[in-house]
Amino acid sequence: MEETEDIVRLDGVGLRYGAGAAVLHDLSFAFPAGAFRWLLGESGAGKTSLLRLLTLAVRPTSGRLSLFGSRIETASRRDLPPLRRRIGIVFQGCRLLPHLSAFDNVALPLRLAPRPQALLRADVTEMLRWVGLEQRMAALPCELSSGERQRVAIARAVIARPALLLADEPTGDLDDTQAGRLMQLLAELNRLGTTVVVATHSVALVQRHPAPALRLVDGGLRA
Amino acid sequence: MLKLPQHRLLPVLIAAMVFLAALSGAASLAAARLADQWRGAADGTTVEVPEQDGAAVAALLGPAAHRLSQDELAAVLQPWLGKDAGRLTFALPAVFTLPGSPPAGLEQALVRAAPGALVSHDTVWQEQASALADSVQACGTLTACVVAFVAAGIVVLATGASLAEHQEAIEVIHHLGAADGLIAGKFAARASVLALAGAVAGSVSAALTLLALARLTAPFQPPAPAFTLAALAARLPPAVWALLAVLPLLATLIGWLTAQATARAWLRRLP
Ligand SMILES: Nc1ncnc2c1ncn2[C@@H]1O[C@H](COP(=O)(O)OP(=O)(O)OP(=O)(O)O)[C@@H](O)[C@H]1O
Numbered sequence: 001m002e003e004t005e006d007i008v009r010l011d012g013v014g015l016r017y018g019a020g021a022a023v024l025h026d027l028s029f030a031f032p033a034g035a036f037r038w039l040l041g042e043s044g045a046g047k048t049s050l051l052r053l054l055t056l057a058v059r060p061t062s063g064r065l066s067l068f069g070s071r072i073e074t075a076s077r078r079d080l081p082p083l084r085r086r087i088g089i090v091f092q093g094c095r096l097l098p099h100l101s102a103f104d105n106v107a108l109p110l111r112l113a114p115r116p117q118a119l120l121r122a123d124v125t126e127m128l129r130w131v132g133l134e135q136r137m138a139a140l141p142c143e144l145s146s147g148e149r150q151r152v153a154i155a156r157a158v159i160a161r162p163a164l165l166l167a168d169e170p171t172g173d174l175d176d177t178q179a180g181r182l183m184q185l186l187a188e189l190n191r192l193g194t195t196v197v198v199a200t201h202s203v204a205l206v207q208r209h210p211a212p213a214l215r216l217v218d219g220g221l222r223a
Numbered sequence: 224m225l226k227l228p229q230h231r232l233l234p235v236l237i238a239a240m241v242f243l244a245a246l247s248g249a250a251s252l253a254a255a256r257l258a259d260q261w262r263g264a265a266d267g268t269t270v271e272v273p274e275q276d277g278a279a280v281a282a283l284l285g286p287a288a289h290r291l292s293q294d295e296l297a298a299v300l301q302p303w304l305g306k307d308a309g310r311l312t313f314a315l316p317a318v319f320t321l322p323g324s325p326p327a328g329l330e331q332a333l334v335r336a337a338p339g340a341l342v343s344h345d346t347v348w349q350e351q352a353s354a355l356a357d358s359v360q361a362c363g364t365l366t367a368c369v370v371a372f373v374a375a376g377i378v379v380l381a382t383g384a385s386l387a388e389h390q391e392a393i394e395v396i397h398h399l400g401a402a403d404g405l406i407a408g409k410f411a412a413r414a415s416v417l418a419l420a421g422a423v424a425g426s427v428s429a430a431l432t433l434l435a436l437a438r439l440t441a442p443f444q445p446p447a448p449a450f451t452l453a454a455l456a457a458r459l460p461p462a463v464w465a466l467l468a469v470l471p472l473l474a475t476l477i478g479w480l481t482a483q484a485t486a487r488a489w490l491r492r493l494p
């Protein structure tokens with residue numbers, strides 16, 4: 001255990017997919033607990049790749065990465081699931097399970113957590129009300145609009161009160177009102193102590209919600 | 224949580240495997256029983272001569288030999304000739320039994336005293352018969368191994384297909400923090416239920432087949448009493464019923480273990 005006050009810490013982290021060229025190189029930064037960070041960069045700069053590192057979807061090919069004080073490069077596979085359950089993810093493209101209703105998609109993280117299931121229905125219903133989908137709980141993802149799917153994905157990401165929330169273009173499919181409500185929700189989670197990282201192209205969104213930003217250019221960090 | 228599609232092929236193939244295993248297992252058990260009976264039989268020599276040479280041969284063989292009475296002969300012949308074997312119109316041969324191997328020079332002496340005499344020594348056919356029984360049993364064991372191997376292969380293929388079909392959903396659940404054991408457990412539960420269903424069907428078909436075969440051997444058995452469940456159960460030895468009950472459990476276990484191993488190996492590709 002080291003630097004427990006930093007939720008995320010990177011030291012000279014690089015990432016390459018297979019035998020290809022490095023898509024991320026020599027990244028060094030830390031997010032203290034409770035931080036809010038924008039992740040900016042052109043298309044192809046490596047935002048999704050960096051978020052994949054932080055969601056433990058890939059491991060760094062060089063450098064050192066710690067999440068919640070645990071070293072990731074050296075961790076065994078069996079140590080990762082409990083770490084993943086402390087991370088909320090809004091994937092680029094939602095990635096809802098097509099056979100499950102909106103309700104069951106949102107309930108997934110609670111069902112995977114070792115916690116009493118008694119309050120599950122109330123918690124999930126409350127969460128869906130928050131994102132304005134209490135009337136659509138039984139709908140399958142294919143029966144929802146892309147904006148509604150995005151809101152289900154957001155509800156799923158935050159339902160288990162993650163310590164770290166990572167969102168990849170979460171407002172991509174939302175209108176301005178919905179995007180505003182989403183930012184309110186993220187700000188509230190952040191105020192409750194969740195560390196939030198949001199990757200986006202939207203300059204307008206960043207201007208409306210000023211916060212420190214990491215800027216990626218060709219897989220490297222620009223101040 | 225994961226809704227897997229119906230794999231109709233898995234239960235059908237497992238049913239076929241259990242059917243094969245049950246039939247070959249029943250054959251092995253029957254062979255083992257026969258081998259035991261034959262090995263337990265007295266070690267002796269049987270001499271069979273035409274009826275008119277009976278007295279001469281009795282003198283030749285001496286007091287150690289026992290000549291079978293009409294009743295004893297009838298009892299021996301009854302399975303083949305029925306209850307009336309004792310009242311046959313044609314002449315039965317004189318049959319003698321004597322303990323141990325044939326005495327030296329017996330065959331030459333018989334050729335002179337009773338041409339056409341048949342001498343058979345139990346241990347010769349007994350050894351052949353028990354060697355046959357042993358090889359039937361060995362074949363049964365081999366068949367069981369091959370069947371178990373093929374059944375495991377079927378489960379590997381079915382589980383692999385199912386994993387590939389649900390790859391996207393599995394990856395999402397994995398990213399949400401599901402441990403390998405939880406995901407593999409879903410697939411193992413599914414595979415073992417399908418294997419159990421197929422195996423029960425296979426076992427029931429095998430039971431029906433064996434009962435039908437048992438009817439063919441009915442002439443060797445006491446006359447069938449009224450049709451009851453107990454009478455039906457008595458048609459097959461308890462060991463065969465036990466086999467028919469154990470096979471579905473074994474198939475379920477194979478399904479569970481193989482699906483667990485397959486799913487865990489597959490999941491190891493994810494970070
Ligand atoms: N699985 C992969 N295998 C190989 N190369 C990849 C893979 N995923 C991404 N890349 C490459 O890595 C680079 C960074 O991609 P990434 O998806 O991280 O960009 P991004 O900043 O999220 O872009 P966008 O804003 O368009 O989503 C790109 O050049 C991309 O082609």
Ligand SMILES: [Mg+2]
Pocket residue numbers: 047048049092168
């Ligand atoms: Mg991206």
